Amino acid sequence: MTPDSNSAVSTLIERALGLVMSDGEAAARLAGQVLAEGAADADQRVMAMSVQALVELREGALEAGIVRLEEARAAHDPATGSARTGWLIEHVQTQRLRREGRLTDAQAGLRLLHLQAERRPPVDAYLSAGSLGVVLSMQGDSDGALDLFYQALAIARRSGVDSLVVNALNNLGSFQTDLYNLEDARPLLEECLAGAMRIGSRRQTIYAAGNLVQCLCLIGKPAEALATAREHLIGQIRPDDLPALHRDEEIAQALLGNGLVDEAQAALGGEVHIDPMSNELATARVWLGARILLARGNARDALQLCLARQAMLREQSEESTVAIDRVTLLRVAAQAACGVGDHALAYRLLDEAFSTHEELLGRAARSRQISLQISHRLQQAEWERDAAQQLAARLEALNQSLQAQVAENERLQERLRAQALEDPLTGLHNRRHLFEAGGALLALLRRRAVPLAAVLVDLDHFKQVNDRHGHDAGDRVLRGFAELARSVTRAEDIVCRHGGEEFVLLFPGADAPQAAARLRDLLQSFRALTFVDGSGADFSCSFSAGVAGWRGGEDDLAALLARADAALYAAKQGGRAQVCIDDTPGDR
Numbered sequence: 001m002t003p004d005s006n007s008a009v010s011t012l013i014e015r016a017l018g019l020v021m022s023d024g025e026a027a028a029r030l031a032g033q034v035l036a037e038g039a040a041d042a043d044q045r046v047m048a049m050s051v052q053a054l055v056e057l058r059e060g061a062l063e064a065g066i067v068r069l070e071e072a073r074a075a076h077d078p079a080t081g082s083a084r085t086g087w088l089i090e091h092v093q094t095q096r097l098r099r100e101g102r103l104t105d106a107q108a109g110l111r112l113l114h115l116q117a118e119r120r121p122p123v124d125a126y127l128s129a130g131s132l133g134v135v136l137s138m139q140g141d142s143d144g145a146l147d148l149f150y151q152a153l154a155i156a157r158r159s160g161v162d163s164l165v166v167n168a169l170n171n172l173g174s175f176q177t178d179l180y181n182l183e184d185a186r187p188l189l190e191e192c193l194a195g196a197m198r199i200g201s202r203r204q205t206i207y208a209a210g211n212l213v214q215c216l217c218l219i220g221k222p223a224e225a226l227a228t229a230r231e232h233l234i235g236q237i238r239p240d241d242l243p244a245l246h247r248d249e250e251i252a253q254a255l256l257g258n259g260l261v262d263e264a265q266a267a268l269g270g271e272v273h274i275d276p277m278s279n280e281l282a283t284a285r286v287w288l289g290a291r292i293l294l295a296r297g298n299a300r301d302a303l304q305l306c307l308a309r310q311a312m313l314r315e316q317s318e319e320s321t322v323a324i325d326r327v328t329l330l331r332v333a334a335q336a337a338c339g340v341g342d343h344a345l346a347y348r349l350l351d352e353a354f355s356t357h358e359e360l361l362g363r364a365a366r367s368r369q370i371s372l373q374i375s376h377r378l379q380q381a382e383w384e385r386d387a388a389q390q391l392a393a394r395l396e397a398l399n400q401s402l403q404a405q406v407a408e409n410e411r412l413q414e415r416l417r418a419q420a421l422e423d424p425l426t427g428l429h430n431r432r433h434l435f436e437a438g439g440a441l442l443a444l445l446r447r448r449a450v451p452l453a454a455v456l457v458d459l460d461h462f463k464q465v466n467d468r469h470g471h472d473a474g475d476r477v478l479r480g481f482a483e484l485a486r487s488v489t490r491a492e493d494i495v496c497r498h499g500g501e502e503f504v505l506l507f508p509g510a511d512a513p514q515a516a517a518r519l520r521d522l523l524q525s526f527r528a529l530t531f532v533d534g535s536g537a538d539f540s541c542s543f544s545a546g547v548a549g550w551r552g553g554e555d556d557l558a559a560l561l562a563r564a565d566a567a568l569y570a571a572k573q574g575g576r577a578q579v580c581i582d583d584t585p586g587d588r
Helices: 003-019 024-036 042-059 062-075 083-099 103-115 122-138 142-159 162-178 182-199 202-219 222-232 248-257 261-267 283-295 299-315 323-339 343-360 381-418 431-448 462-469 471-488 512-528 557-573
Strands: 452-459 494-499 502-508 543-549 579-581
Touching: 003 024, 003 042, 003 122, 003 162, 024 042, 042 062, 042 083, 062 083, 083 103, 083 122, 103 122, 103 471, 122 142, 122 162, 142 162, 162 182, 162 202, 162 323, 182 202, 202 222, 202 248, 222 248, 248 261, 248 283, 261 283, 283 299, 283 323, 299 323, 323 343, 343 381, 431 452, 431 494, 431 502, 431 557, 452 462, 452 471, 452 512, 452 557, 462 471, 471 494, 471 502, 471 512, 502 512, 512 543, 512 579, 543 557, 557 579
Parallel strands: 543 579
Antiparallel strands: 452 502, 452 543, 494 502
């Protein structure tokens, strides 16, 4: 094979990988050209087969994708093939697991691939990062998904591939809409739509426009939503398009928002399209249908439709329907209940919507919990009228309170963004955040009598790592530990870079032995990582850790960390690469 022919084949593969997210048909066609090229070497042929398998699993038949994946596996020789090809095959395997609904296994595989992101080409790294974000969102891990979507966008921008940037913007913008963070969602989706139109991608234009229409409707701009839908969606979607491209619900939402009931009903009158890569139920279609019934004065059927879907959702996982659809379903049901005169049911439904909305906005605790029992002494008509009027007034007050809570949370989000304190190298919080957030956490746990464990971690012989392998390699070690720690901690845990090669982890709800067990697992995983320095030499690292349990009462963060530091000293004195627990009297 000549260098020119090898380069031409490599270019085809890169183009195919860059098109997987935006134009699967074109990606598969380019991969087919590689397989038809006599100039392609064995590794390039395996990569082409992997691209075809990836497209099949994303857009085609599961069985065909599995067959192509197994062909790629059989043709791949780990001894002679590139690490890149092996990673790509593993990525395709995670998409098989995702398609089969085995999300936990898919997440585990994607996390391992994401740990190698810096060693992979940006396009490959983006595919895994973006997919991991989607899987986490499907599992209900909003914090983790949001983090991965932001990482994926950064990788896409670094790649210089416009279609990946557009896809990353769409993923992040639509997820922000699901979280009801509309202030951030709108500019992301507007940038996404502009980018999709600039590169001439019909598919990505439809994706972006559909998500932007939904966002505009939620913001309260139905006229802008309808204008966007008419320009980019209505009349632009073909019957044979992928299920994910059919945006009937978004179109109907924009039409309903502008009082066009007949057109909205017509938009929902076609076939229901189910995306095989999603675990969402079509709940939006239900509450849209109920709104149409309400607009036609049929509150009773609207209520039955909503309650039937509510019963179904109670039997499903929460991840099967995005929270904003659950909130809207409850609010439409409450409106229908009022329409049939059942104000007690309406009140209960709106109260549930209020609670669900607080969960959606991610508040650690509700601002209030309203729990009212409907009296069974509504025997006389006059008393029923008085009770109904009182209930209607409370419903209105609750609705106003909900709107005020939304505004309060948006202001809180803005303050939190402004106060974000982050270590620029690792992306973890820094020492200042540790003492601000840690102090607040202790105050909260003190009121709730919940245990807490603090861990002080020191990377072993880190100065020698810098001396032998260079500071760039040392930085990769710090980032590698940070990413690994972040991947195994919970949303409520605090992970901070304390300074240099020292890190602090706070585990609310865990005592010292439990935290030590988690750290030993983390140590094992960290020691299994392989780092590469500027000369290409491989090396690995370990760490020592000290664990201390919070004693409650007047025990403050400084004292807790001091005892963890003493345990860390014992771990170092004991030979390093181990976890020691503080055993001073009084520890729990």
